[in-house]
Amino acid sequence: MIIVGRNLVETFFASRKGHKGIKAARSQYDVWLAIAGAAEWQTPEDVKRSHPKASILRSGRVVFNIKANDFRLVALVEYREGVLTIRFFGTHAEYDKIDAETV
Numbered sequence: 001m002i003i004v005g006r007n008l009v010e011t012f013f014a015s016r017k018g019h020k021g022i023k024a025a026r027s028q029y030d031v032w033l034a035i036a037g038a039a040e041w042q043t044p045e046d047v048k049r050s051h052p053k054a055s056i057l058r059s060g061r062v063v064f065n066i067k068a069n070d071f072r073l074v075a076l077v078e079y080r081e082g083v084l085t086i087r088f089f090g091t092h093a094e095y096d097k098i099d100a101e102t103v
Helices: 006-016 022-040 044-050
Strands: 001-005 061-066 071-078 081-092
Touching: 001 022, 006 022, 006 081, 022 061, 022 071
Parallel strands: 001 081
Antiparallel strands: 061 071, 071 081
16 A cells, blocks of 8 residues: 555654653554555455454544554545555544544
8 A cells, every 4th residue: 555644643753752652652553554555455354354453434434553542543545546544643532532534
């Protein structure tokens, strides 16, 4: 997949440097990034095979759990084009304040 929006995640990590759990979150995000970047997802079922705990939403949105669900990543996946756009990255509490289907 072509991954767009990495800068959003980089900005998040830069603003939280030194916070509890941020190093582990960064490490797990890097693993997620490697898996997603190498993936050739054609359907939501392909995503679920790679990430069984991902939530498939309407409008092509997928919610990925990072660091045991402490952090959430919302992406818009355009399967036909092979493009994944990161729309949100934040703590679970921050995620609770957004509408993942429209972000």
